[in-house]
Amino acid sequence: MRCLGFIGFLLVVFLTGCALNTIEGEQKIPVGHMCHLTLGKGWPIKSQGTYLQKITVVVQDERHTFTVHLTLEDQKLDAIAFNDVYGRLYHLTWTPQQISWEAPAALADTLRPENSIADFLLTHLPVEHLTMSLTGAQVREEKNAEKTVRVIEKDGDVLRRISYDTPLGDFWEKVSIQNPQSGYILDIQTVSLQ
Numbered sequence: 001m002r003c004l005g006f007i008g009f010l011l012v013v014f015l016t017g018c019a020l021n022t023i024e025g026e027q028k029i030p031v032g033h034m035c036h037l038t039l040g041k042g043w044p045i046k047s048q049g050t051y052l053q054k055i056t057v058v059v060q061d062e063r064h065t066f067t068v069h070l071t072l073e074d075q076k077l078d079a080i081a082f083n084d085v086y087g088r089l090y091h092l093t094w095t096p097q098q099i100s101w102e103a104p105a106a107l108a109d110t111l112r113p114e115n116s117i118a119d120f121l122l123t124h125l126p127v128e129h130l131t132m133s134l135t136g137a138q139v140r141e142e143k144n145a146e147k148t149v150r151v152i153e154k155d156g157d158v159l160r161r162i163s164y165d166t167p168l169g170d171f172w173e174k175v176s177i178q179n180p181q182s183g184y185i186l187d188i189q190t191v192s193l194q
Contacts, residue, residue, distance in 0.1 A: 027099065029118045031152065032159040032181055035136035037121055043075045043096055044125055044133070047170040050193040055081075058185040070190075079116070092116060119177050119186065122152055123162050124170065157181075168192060 027039040053068040066083040075096055081089040090103035092113050101113035122130065127150070131139050137154040147165040151158060158180050166173035168190055177186040 027096075029114050029121065031118050031122065031134065031137060032154055035134070035154050035159060037118060037130075037133045038135060039096070039133065044121065044129060045072060045077065045170075048072050048074065049169070051168075051171065052191050052193055054189045056187040058187075059183060077117075077120075081111075115182075119160070119179075122150070122160050123164065123172070123175055123177065 029037040029039065031037060049072055051070040051072075053070055054065065055068060056063060056065045064083075066081050066089055068079050068081045071078040077092070077094040079090075079092040081092075083089060090101065090107065090111055090113075092102075093100040094113075094117060099113050099117065103111060121133075125133070127139055127141055134152070137152050137159055140151050140153075142149045142151070147163050150160075150162040150164075152160040152162075158178075161178040161180075162175065164172035164175045169192070171190055173190055175186075175188040175190070177188070179185075
């Protein structure tokens with residue numbers, strides 16, 4: 001994953017327009033090389049509500065923080081990401097029929113809707129549902145008194161290591177997602193707005 005320097009990133013974002021992409025049909029969400037989540041016609045998320053997430057991304061020793069306003073309705077996820085300096089970074093709408101993504105063209109190589117959805121689902125789906133939907137990789141969970149660690153791996157290689165604690169309904173207040181293959185770490189803090 002390429003990471004632009006922060007000032008260069010801001011200049012590029014300010015000087016480019018937004019691109020709208022839509023993906024329709026059967027949804028296969030990539031998780032890693034030759035691994036994906038296949039989403040059927042049923043909606044995999046039980047929760048509904050409005051949440052605010054503070055996300056800190058570490059890529060190649062650079063740290064960036066942004067906020068996501070997340071709304072979950074029956075058969076729909078809507079996420080708007082923004083930061084204090086630039087404003088809106090992306091708008092993601094996901095339904096069983098399509099994924100719609102609007103973001104500045106400069107973010108096309110850095111932020112992708114399928115990565116956001118994959119990380120969200122790998123974290124929040126019940127392990128039984130995740131195991132049935134995941135092709136080409138395995139899931140295992142380790143729980144102790146302090147936290148739960150979910151590991152997604154293929155042939156012994158870790159695709160994601162997700163640790164979470166402090167339940168928030170069907171979600172988690174604190175989540176850390178490590179993606180060794182793409183070289184990023186996401187630290188996510190979530191609060192409910194309802």
